[in-house]
Amino acid sequence: MTPLIQLTDLSITAGDVSLLEPLSLSLFQDKPLTILGQTGSGKSLLAQAIIGLLPVTLQQHGRVEVLGKAHDIPALKTRWGKQMIMLPQEPWRALDPLMQSYQQVAEVYECVHEQTPESAFDNAIYDLDELGLKSSALKRPGELSGGMAQRLAVAAATAGGATLILADEPTKGLDVSRRDDIINLLRKSAQGGGLLTITHDIDVARQIGGDIIVMKEGTVVEQGTASQVLETPQHAYTQALIAADPRHWQKSAYPQAFTKPVLTVSDLSIGRQHKSLAKDISFTLHAGEVMGVVGDSGCGKSTLGDTLLGLLPPLEGKIEKLGENVTPYQWLKLFQDPPSAVTSSVTLGTLLDDLTTLHSIDRQKVAHLMEKLKLAPELLERRSTSVSGGELQRFSILRALLLDPVFLFADEPTSRLDPIIAKEVTELLIMLAKEQHCAVLLVSHDKNLIEKCCDSVLSISVTRFPLRYR
Numbered sequence: 001m002t003p004l005i006q007l008t009d010l011s012i013t014a015g016d017v018s019l020l021e022p023l024s025l026s027l028f029q030d031k032p033l034t035i036l037g038q039t040g041s042g043k044s045l046l047a048q049a050i051i052g053l054l055p056v057t058l059q060q061h062g063r064v065e066v067l068g069k070a071h072d073i074p075a076l077k078t079r080w081g082k083q084m085i086m087l088p089q090e091p092w093r094a095l096d097p098l099m100q101s102y103q104q105v106a107e108v109y110e111c112v113h114e115q116t117p118e119s120a121f122d123n124a125i126y127d128l129d130e131l132g133l134k135s136s137a138l139k140r141p142g143e144l145s146g147g148m149a150q151r152l153a154v155a156a157a158t159a160g161g162a163t164l165i166l167a168d169e170p171t172k173g174l175d176v177s178r179r180d181d182i183i184n185l186l187r188k189s190a191q192g193g194g195l196l197t198i199t200h201d202i203d204v205a206r207q208i209g210g211d212i213i214v215m216k217e218g219t220v221v222e223q224g225t226a227s228q229v230l231e232t233p234q235h236a237y238t239q240a241l242i243a244a245d246p247r248h249w250q251k252s253a254y255p256q257a258f259t260k261p262v263l264t265v266s267d268l269s270i271g272r273q274h275k276s277l278a279k280d281i282s283f284t285l286h287a288g289e290v291m292g293v294v295g296d297s298g299c300g301k302s303t304l305g306d307t308l309l310g311l312l313p314p315l316e317g318k319i320e321k322l323g324e325n326v327t328p329y330q331w332l333k334l335f336q337d338p339p340s341a342v343t344s345s346v347t348l349g350t351l352l353d354d355l356t357t358l359h360s361i362d363r364q365k366v367a368h369l370m371e372k373l374k375l376a377p378e379l380l381e382r383r384s385t386s387v388s389g390g391e392l393q394r395f396s397i398l399r400a401l402l403l404d405p406v407f408l409f410a411d412e413p414t415s416r417l418d419p420i421i422a423k424e425v426t427e428l429l430i431m432l433a434k435e436q437h438c439a440v441l442l443v444s445h446d447k448n449l450i451e452k453c454c455d456s457v458l459s460i461s462v463t464r465f466p467l468r469y470r
Contacts, residue, residue: 002068003028004164004194005050010062012045012054017378020045021219022062032187032195032210034226036202036241038418039390042218043198044089047166050196051086052076055386067164081112081160089168089198089389089416090339091153095141101152102128102137108159127155131181136298143272146336146412147174147297147445154182163193169389170197171204172415175296175445183207200390200418202245206230214238244419246448252430258286258455261322262407262439263308268317270300270307276315277303278460285407287323287437290430292454294447299460301443302336305409308441309333323406329359332400336411336443338392342384348395349380352402361402369398372428374421389416394425401429404436411443426453 005027012020020042048054052073064071102124109120131151171179212229214222222235269279277300306312335341373394393416414422
């Protein structure tokens with residue numbers, strides 16, 4: 001059987017720097033292949049090279065064959081949408097910010113399938129309904145949560161009917177039920193074709209099945225069937241990756257004597273455009289306390305953070321910020337989607353220079369935190385579009401911690417990180433919050449992570465009142 005994708009000694013370099021060591025693989029019909037590994041290991045570059053979207057600043061070596069033919073980018077472009085698609089890691093870079101949700105999907109039916117506007121509309125609404133987005137059909141991407149935008153990107157990408165699918169972190173930022181919906185949709189869409197998935201989520205790799213390739217620092221360290229790799233891992237890195245799942249973490253043990261309130265919320269109702277998402281929210285958050293926030297995608301977790309920070313007005317209720325000599329920039333947010341918070345017009349190093357100059361920050365703190373967050377110094381020479389999603393998320397954490405925050409709303413701060421780095425970053429974030437007496441509101445879809453790391457939990461549901469428990 002001729003493979004749908006055949007790579008022979010594919011490598012990627014940036015000048016003299018190797019980003020992906022020579023790699024050979026085959027993707028066959030109806031046999032999924034998952035690339036599992038750390039952030040920044042070259043997984044996304046691999047997918048970009050296959051589909052013909054590698055940045056012009058990078059060099060590709062080796063042989064790439066797609067659908068039985070040697071790599072020919074002009075020819076590949078004629079197959080985009082109808083025969084092959086790529087789901088990008090960042091939905092914000094794939095969606096038109098000015099188009100309503102249904103239009104993003106309907107456009108595919110009109111342009112690829114040449115349907116009438118009426119038929120395209122009906123099919124788009126059906127697809128959105130299947131992914132729980134029908135009620136948001138008239139919203140633009142900027143009005144959606146990160147998880148909702150991710151689902152919209154999947155709906156638009158799969159509407160063309162392509163059966164060769166390259167999915168780059170397709171389930172990040174999604175709760176378990178929505179994650180399973182996306183996996184089922186991808187597997188169904190790829191029937192009779194091929195599915196190549198890039199992820200750092202062990203559960204996603206396990207559900208997809210097929211074959212797995214484990215990558216670390218641009219090098220393949222282990223490969224085999226999903227059952228072989230995940231049940232009896234041979235390489236130390238694969239073993240560490242599996243062991244780093246939050247369900248295996250130890251419960252954080254920090255002193256629980258919180259005495260200094262930072263924030264008091266009473267009978268708060270939150271929403272967007274006067275539409276209530278959750279109400280009757282009341283809690284007090286203390287210096288050094290880490291409160292977890294859980295709930296399904298779209299229930300209002302990000303809206304809660306924006307309301308507390310003054311980015312959105314409360315619909316009802318009272319928010320009281322406490323403390324003396326606190327500046328506005330010490331009330332901060334770690335965005336779920338760092339591209340929305342990090343400009344691509346200048347290098348990351350320039351952004352840090354501007355920050356340290358503006359706030360008179362000791363530059364030695366930068367090197368110290370970069371080492372702890374496992375960020376390479378040469379990363380600062382690149383722009384946000386030239387680093388992985390995980391690296392950009394860690395940079396965002398670095399930038400926030402440099403300002404000695406009093407309150408930090410961390411919206412899925414490790415959703416783009418592999419389990420090993422996610423564990424290290426989460427523990428570092430909590431340790432520094434305790435040391436600096438920073439109150440943290442930590443959002444995550446992973447209930448195991450929240451249970452192991454947080455002092456208290458706020459659970460939000462679309463149709464229920466929030467519940468707080470310790």
